[in-house]
Amino acid sequence: MNTLKLLAVMVLTLTLSALSLTTEEGGYKIGDVATDFSLENIDGKMVSLSDFKDAKGFIVVFTCNTCPYAVAYEDRVEALNKKYASKGYPVIAIMPNNTDVKPGDNMEAMKARAKAKGFTFPYLMDKGQKIYPQYGATKTPHVYLLEKTKKGNIVKYIGAIDDNYKDASAVKTKYVENAVDALLQGKEIEVKETRAIGCTIKV
Amino acid sequence: MKRLIILSLLIICSCKNKDKDVSLSDKSKSVLITEKKTKNTVDFDLEIYDYDGLEPLINKSDDKVHVVNFWATWCAPCVKELPFFEEINQEYKDKNVEVLLVSLDFPRNYESKLIPFIAKRDLQSEVVAFDDVDQNKWIPAIHKDWSGAIPATIIYNKEKRLFYERSFTKEELETELKQFLN
Numbered sequence: 001m002n003t004l005k006l007l008a009v010m011v012l013t014l015t016l017s018a019l020s021l022t023t024e025e026g027g028y029k030i031g032d033v034a035t036d037f038s039l040e041n042i043d044g045k046m047v048s049l050s051d052f053k054d055a056k057g058f059i060v061v062f063t064c065n066t067c068p069y070a071v072a073y074e075d076r077v078e079a080l081n082k083k084y085a086s087k088g089y090p091v092i093a094i095m096p097n098n099t100d101v102k103p104g105d106n107m108e109a110m111k112a113r114a115k116a117k118g119f120t121f122p123y124l125m126d127k128g129q130k131i132y133p134q135y136g137a138t139k140t141p142h143v144y145l146l147e148k149t150k151k152g153n154i155v156k157y158i159g160a161i162d163d164n165y166k167d168a169s170a171v172k173t174k175y176v177e178n179a180v181d182a183l184l185q186g187k188e189i190e191v192k193e194t195r196a197i198g199c200t201i202k203v
Numbered sequence: 204m205k206r207l208i209i210l211s212l213l214i215i216c217s218c219k220n221k222d223k224d225v226s227l228s229d230k231s232k233s234v235l236i237t238e239k240k241t242k243n244t245v246d247f248d249l250e251i252y253d254y255d256g257l258e259p260l261i262n263k264s265d266d267k268v269h270v271v272n273f274w275a276t277w278c279a280p281c282v283k284e285l286p287f288f289e290e291i292n293q294e295y296k297d298k299n300v301e302v303l304l305v306s307l308d309f310p311r312n313y314e315s316k317l318i319p320f321i322a323k324r325d326l327q328s329e330v331v332a333f334d335d336v337d338q339n340k341w342i343p344a345i346h347k348d349w350s351g352a353i354p355a356t357i358i359y360n361k362e363k364r365l366f367y368e369r370s371f372t373k374e375e376l377e378t379e380l381k382q383f384l385n
Binding site: 067068101138139142159160163164165166167170175194195196197198199200201202 | 277278279307309310336337339342343349351352353368370
């Protein structure tokens with residue numbers, strides 16, 4: 001009986017540690033189907049990927065108001081939307097932080113920031129923080145490029161916007177643009193994953 | 204004595220602010236710049252490295268246990284855990300433990316934020332500034348599993364190396380450190 005109990009505890013421990021491992025290393029890999037969502041936009045309306053009937057895919061950017069890296073990329077995120085929304089790849093920005101921890105990222109602040117910067121893309125609140133863990137976003141800014149297919153929205157690129165957070169004019173490789181261009185041309189994306197420093201998502 | 208040191212730090216700091224024309228960021232490439240003012244105020248010799256410069260500092264093969272923490276003044280969880288690294292640095296000094304704080308602050312904030320922060324907190328651990336835009340190269344080079352979020356920490360000696368993309372409490376940090384102390 002005791003052995004049985006011990007065994008049960010061991011199995012439970014193993015399962016739990018396996019679970020915690022999955023949460024830590026979870027999130028999408030290239031080729032996975034990304035979940036849709038229904039999140040509140042700065043205009044008060046709910047937004048889902050499925051609302052964009054004509055889209056060929058999406059540039060999903062986890063970003064926020066308060067992270068210096070996210071701020072450094074704001075204009076470039078806007079530029080991405082300007083360039084690619086009309087080509088079928090709109091930017092969908094999602095603010096993943098807990099606003100109790102970061103009040104500077106609350107809905108009012110998001111509205112103010114979007115207005116000040118003239119964002120033309122949806123800027124959504126991941127209320128309840130249910131979406132970013134499914135994607136596996138760990139920081140802001142963190143980009144997931146999705147391609148719409150019959151099977152769903154397939155993850156095609158994960159990572160940074162480009163290779164220079166400091167100076168947009170000194171960028172050598174525009175990772176996201178190159179990836180979207182490749183999709184638009186039906187080519188294989190050369191660089192599918194990149195890394196960049198960002199601010200931890202606040203839980 | 205401590206007060207004296209702080210005072211001298213603040214003076215150094217204000218001196219530095221005066222010659223603001225010296226743009227640290229412009230000169231920061233490939234070689235380290237040492238802003239040496241006085242030898243006894245190690246914290247204020249703000250050394251700025253790119254990855255080639257930092258690499259040997261985080262891969263030492265001496266007999267010490269090295270704790271390397273990647274942080275920035277703008278990173279709230281980093282600032283929160285920073286005192287624990289300071290304490291570890293003090294309390295485990297005689298056990299051959301050395302802490303290195305690698306700041307990822309933006310170069311434009313070195314003088315306005317980072318240096319005043321180091322002075323105000325009177326940081327005793329070695330602090331270096333790390334400025335290298337080619338993040339996609341050096342993040343996986345530092346550790347293959349690092350997504351790029353900070354805080355991040357490496358604990359290593361010449362035999363073993365562990366990487367943590369997380370924040371620590373004092374107890375958690377000590378628990379990890381103790382694996383290296385036997």
